[in-house]
Amino acid sequence: MSAALDLFTIVAVSAGVLFFLAGVVGLLRFPDALTRLHALTKADNVGLGLIVAGLLPQAGSVLAGLKLLLVWLTVLLAGATVGQLIARVARRAGPRA
Amino acid sequence: MSLELFYELLLGLLVLAAASWSVATRDSYSATVGFVSYGLLMALVWMQLQAVDVALAEAAIGSGLTGLLLLGAAARLRAAEARVTARPSRMLRAVAALACTGLAAALAGTVLSLPQSTPSLAGAAVTALPATGLGNPVNGVLMAFRAFDTLLEKVVLVLSLVGVWSLAPDLGWTGRPRLLHPFADDGVLPFLARTLPPLGLLFGLHLMWNGADEPGGAFQGATVIAAMWLLVLMAGLGEVPQVRARWLRVAAIAGPATFLAVGLAGMGIAGAFLAYPEDHAKSLILFIEVPMMLTVALVLALLVAGPPEQAPQR
Numbered sequence: 180m181s182a183a184l185d186l187f188t189i190v191a192v193s194a195g196v197l198f199f200l201a202g203v204v205g206l207l208r209f210p211d212a213l214t215r216l217h218a219l220t221k222a223d224n225v226g227l228g229l230i231v232a233g234l235l236p237q238a239g240s241v242l243a244g245l246k247l248l249l250v251w252l253t254v255l256l257a258g259a260t261v262g263q264l265i266a267r268v269a270r271r272a273g274p275r276a
Numbered sequence: 277m278s279l280e281l282f283y284e285l286l287l288g289l290l291v292l293a294a295a296s297w298s299v300a301t302r303d304s305y306s307a308t309v310g311f312v313s314y315g316l317l318m319a320l321v322w323m324q325l326q327a328v329d330v331a332l333a334e335a336a337i338g339s340g341l342t343g344l345l346l347l348g349a350a351a352r353l354r355a356a357e358a359r360v361t362a363r364p365s366r367m368l369r370a371v372a373a374l375a376c377t378g379l380a381a382a383l384a385g386t387v388l389s390l391p392q393s394t395p396s397l398a399g400a401a402v403t404a405l406p407a408t409g410l411g412n413p414v415n416g417v418l419m420a421f422r423a424f425d426t427l428l429e430k431v432v433l434v435l436s437l438v439g440v441w442s443l444a445p446d447l448g449w450t451g452r453p454r455l456l457h458p459f460a461d462d463g464v465l466p467f468l469a470r471t472l473p474p475l476g477l478l479f480g481l482h483l484m485w486n487g488a489d490e491p492g493g494a495f496q497g498a499t500v501i502a503a504m505w506l507l508v509l510m511a512g513l514g515e516v517p518q519v520r521a522r523w524l525r526v527a528a529i530a531g532p533a534t535f536l537a538v539g540l541a542g543m544g545i546a547g548a549f550l551a552y553p554e555d556h557a558k559s560l561i562l563f564i565e566v567p568m569m570l571t572v573a574l575v576l577a578l579l580v581a582g583p584p585e586q587a588p589q590r
Contacts, residue, residue, distance in 0.1 A: 253475070260468040267462065 184236040191233030198226030212269035216262055223258040227251055284324060291317045304350040304357060308343060315339025328491035329414040332483070336499040344506075344580055409558030411489030418493070419561045423550040427539065430532040430568060437528060437575045441519060444583035452516045453581035455509050469511035476504035484569055488558065494565040498572035505577045519584045524574070531571030535564050 198221060205218020231251040238244040294317055298310030315338045322331035364372075401421060402413050408420045418426050483497035508514045517524050538560055539550040546553045552560050 253472075256468065256471060260464055263464045267464075 188233045188236055191229050195226045195229030195233060198222050198229065202226065212272075213266060216266055216269070220258060220262045224255055227254055287317065287320055287324065291321060304353060305347075308346040308350050311346060312339050312343035315343065329412075329493060329496075332491060332493075332496045336496050336503075340503065341499055341576055341580070348580060348582065407554055407557065408552070408561070410561065412487060412491065412493075414491070415487050415493055415561075419564070420552065420557065423535075423539070427532065427535045427550070430535060430571065433572065433575050434528055434532060437578055440579055440583055442583075444519075445586065447586040448584040449520065450518075451584045451587040452518050453578065453583060454585050455506075455516060455581050465507075465511040466513055469507045469513050473504040473508060476500055476507075480504070480569075480573075484565060487565075488562065494569045495572055498569045499576060501569070501573040502576040502580075505573065506580055509577075509581070516578075516581050519578075527570055527574050528578075529571065531564075531568035534567045538564055 202219050202222020205222075206215050209215045209218055228251055231247050234247055235244050238247055291314060294310055294314035298307045298314060301307050301310060315334055319331045319335040319339065322328075322334055398413075401417055404421070405411075405413055405416045408416045410416045410419070480497040480500035483492040483500065484494045487493035487497070505514075509516055538552075542551040542553075543549050
């Protein structure tokens with residue numbers, strides 16, 4: 180059972196890291212602000228979600244697990260808001276930004 | 277090479293890169309972004325050194341709040357900065373480089389000449405900690421053993437607010453500080469400003485309350501609460517109070533005033549200035565921390581808001 184949980188942790192965290200890697204590549208390679216933002220928000224939301232899901236079996240207690248989930252939800256809320264705000268600025272500044 | 281050593285080396289290199297970037301870049305906005313990243317990386321370094329209290333302070337105050345102050349300054353300076361196009365003269369740059377190299381060399385020399393075993397009071401502080409009733413040695417040092425420093429720090433905070441307000445034009449005293457609103461009415465920021473503050477307020481109070489026994493503390497908690505208030509103000513859901521308001525002035529000095537009053541009372545009930553009677557040390561410390569938190573949160577937010585300006589004529 181514990182070996183299966185450890186395997187789940189390794190798979191989920193690795194997948195999360197992959198999303199972050201893709202986000203960074205997108206940030207560096209995509210041509211304009213909106214597409215770069217598109218790449219970054221995926222990394223933030225899904226990548227961190229996968230890492231948190233992977234860490235849940237290792238949390239040790241229900242309270243620690245809930246705290247991990249709370250971290251993810253807070254980042255989701257802040258990330259979504261900031262993504263929207265940056266996108267609005269980019270759109271107002273025109274396609275060259 | 278172990279994995280942990282690799283992580284530490286990588287972290288050290290990233291810190292140096294972020295620091296060099298924020299010094300080398302010419303645009304003050306980019307420099308601020310570099311500074312904020314540097315602060316967040318420094319918080320990770322402090323975590324690695326198992327100084328969780330310092331990591332919290334670095335993330336909340338060093339990176340978050342200072343970063344916000346610098347961003348505000350960069351935004352206000354943007355117009356003036358665009359007009360400066362001439363590079364400084366060769367002579368000036370040479371002198372600056374020489375002065376910086378000298379300072380860096382002096383700092384490096386000092387670090388290298390430090391004694392191998394640094395004198396430490398950590399052992400004595402931990403031994404005496406039970407007398408304060410606190411479980412977190414950092415809080416014990418801040419609120420009991422070095423209470424004088426903490427008291428003066430709060431006075432400095434109020435003085436800095438006076439300093440910012442003294443930049444106000446004469447007519448500004450009838451007005452309010454004007455926060456830079458990123459957006460007028462657009463729904464996204466107000467949504468965050470309605471959802472996040474209940475959680476942030478709880479987290480700030482939790483940091484203060486838990487600071488007695490675990491990493492955390494009134495200052496870090498107050499910074500979180502100040503951030504929540506600023507979020508509400510920037511979203512346009514509230515107005516920055518007038519600097520003339522009596523409650524504002526009282527709240528701004530509540531922390532140091534309570535601290536000073538308890539300190540003076542210590543001369544009578546515990547035999548020395550800023551001493552606590554042994555049975556009530558913890559309750560007195562919490563009694564000081566609540567108004568102190570109010571003062572810190574208010575003053576930090578007002579420092580970001582800047583000097584009051586004249587109300588627009590309608």
